Amino acid sequence: MTTETELLRAVAADLDDRDAWQVYLDWLLEREDPRAELCRLQMSLEDADDEREVKELNTQINSLIDQQGETWLTGVDALNLPVRWAMHRGVVGHVAGTPPALAANARKILAAAPLLMAIQVEAWRNNSDRDLAPLAGSPLLARAREITLHGDTKRLTGWHHLITPEVRSLELSSLSFAAEDLTALVAHPWPHLEALKFTGCSFNKHAIDPLAKLKAPKLVRFDLAAGHLGPSLGAVLAALPKLRYLRIPGNEINSEALALLRPKLGQLTYLDLRGNALAGPDIAPLLKAIPRVSVLKLGGNDLGTEAVEAIAAWPGAKRLTWLDVAFDSDRGAEALANSEHLSLALERLMLGMSRLTPAMEHALLDAPRLANARIYAGKLLGRKKRQAELAAATKAANKPKPKPRTM
Numbered sequence: 379m380t381t382e383t384e385l386l387r388a389v390a391a392d393l394d395d396r397d398a399w400q401v402y403l404d405w406l407l408e409r410e411d412p413r414a415e416l417c418r419l420q421m422s423l424e425d426a427d428d429e430r431e432v433k434e435l436n437t438q439i440n441s442l443i444d445q446q447g448e449t450w451l452t453g454v455d456a457l458n459l460p461v462r463w464a465m466h467r468g469v470v471g472h473v474a475g476t477p478p479a480l481a482a483n484a485r486k487i488l489a490a491a492p493l494l495m496a497i498q499v500e501a502w503r504n505n506s507d508r509d510l511a512p513l514a515g516s517p518l519l520a521r522a523r524e525i526t527l528h529g530d531t532k533r534l535t536g537w538h539h540l541i542t543p544e545v546r547s548l549e550l551s552s553l554s555f556a557a558e559d560l561t562a563l564v565a566h567p568w569p570h571l572e573a574l575k576f577t578g579c580s581f582n583k584h585a586i587d588p589l590a591k592l593k594a595p596k597l598v599r600f601d602l603a604a605g606h607l608g609p610s611l612g613a614v615l616a617a618l619p620k621l622r623y624l625r626i627p628g629n630e631i632n633s634e635a636l637a638l639l640r641p642k643l644g645q646l647t648y649l650d651l652r653g654n655a656l657a658g659p660d661i662a663p664l665l666k667a668i669p670r671v672s673v674l675k676l677g678g679n680d681l682g683t684e685a686v687e688a689i690a691a692w693p694g695a696k697r698l699t700w701l702d703v704a705f706d707s708d709r710g711a712e713a714l715a716n717s718e719h720l721s722l723a724l725e726r727l728m729l730g731m732s733r734l735t736p737a738m739e740h741a742l743l744d745a746p747r748l749a750n751a752r753i754y755a756g757k758l759l760g761r762k763k764r765q766a767e768l769a770a771a772t773k774a775a776n777k778p779k780p781k782p783r784t785m
Contacts, residue, residue, distance in 0.1 A: 380405070386469070390492055393523065396421075399467060406468065413450070416442050417468025427623055427648050428673070428699070430725070454490045459483050466496045466524075473518075474498035481512035488517060495523040499540075502530035502552075510536035520544065529553040531580065537562035546570050551577040560588040568592070573599035573623075586610055590617040597621065598645075604628035604653075609635040616642050627652040627675070633660050640667040647671055652702060653678035661685035665692045672723075675702035677730045686710035690717035699723050704730030711738040715745040722750045729755040740764060 385402045392398060406414030416439065423435045443465065454463045454470050461475035461483060470491045477499060488494060497518055501508045513519055519542040526549040533554045548571060571594040586607050600621055611626060612635025619642045631654035640663060649671050656679040665688060686705045689695060690713035701724060711734055714720065727748065732755045742753055743764040753759040
């Protein structure tokens, strides 16, 4: 009979072999081990793009960890190392700490968590923690598939020490960047990097430009919100032609930047351009450039009614599961309600603070092609209330009229 130790040894032999992980998951499922559900959920989360799905998965994961996490981490917590542990793919596979703490305890960490895949580097406590040099040549980086780097809005030093060829996902959070920082980060290839995310970061002038030289042939996800980077970000992203997921709200992307981007958007399935500087005439050519998009977020741009009418008339709208767009007239709502291309696949229709008359609210709620969509226009439109109104009106219309009384 195969033992858990043998299964974990098979996984450790190739951490990137999803089949080996699946065999281990099946073994846990057969024994009704609660780690099986955690493993399943966490692996599903790695593949999820839909925001609602991500939220639901995180809720379930956090619930499981609240119930069982203390038990699962008892062994590693007893080591009293100056790091924090977490579960990853159903095993102790995540560690967090400062660069000196991670570097000094690397071998103990790997001995305690032989399937370690995720590292969170915390660089916010003092000046020594903002130098990545202690991680140079660390066996932790050689094993890392996911790296998250948290800072305190200040710049770090020693960026070139962070480079590791095995990493698949890199998240940089609450950091400041100058051009030399990202120059060091892209100086060597990232052959397996699939996802790059910036969260709450600030950028000096031209700091983002070196990313145009990023050598990451497998990069498919890019996420950078509220960087206010303008056309320079458009030029950078134009050098990353294989993106499938692009989230860049709040970056002052204008017509010039979008013109640079459009030829590179053909593989996208997810596009978030909310809160930028797009104009109505940008939308028709954009729609032609995104034949595969199923999530399209354009709210917070001054687009006008014509842009909404272009979306309603776009054949690609049949693929949309999420549409976020705003307008300031009933014509926009009427175009969406009467669209022959929006379909029952649409689950979310976000209309920002668009002012709708009651008649237009009813038109959207009554549109057969929008029957599966939750519709927001400053509030959630009351579909159940509308259905009750229609049922009452139908009942009243079908109610037999009283016969006239005869004398």
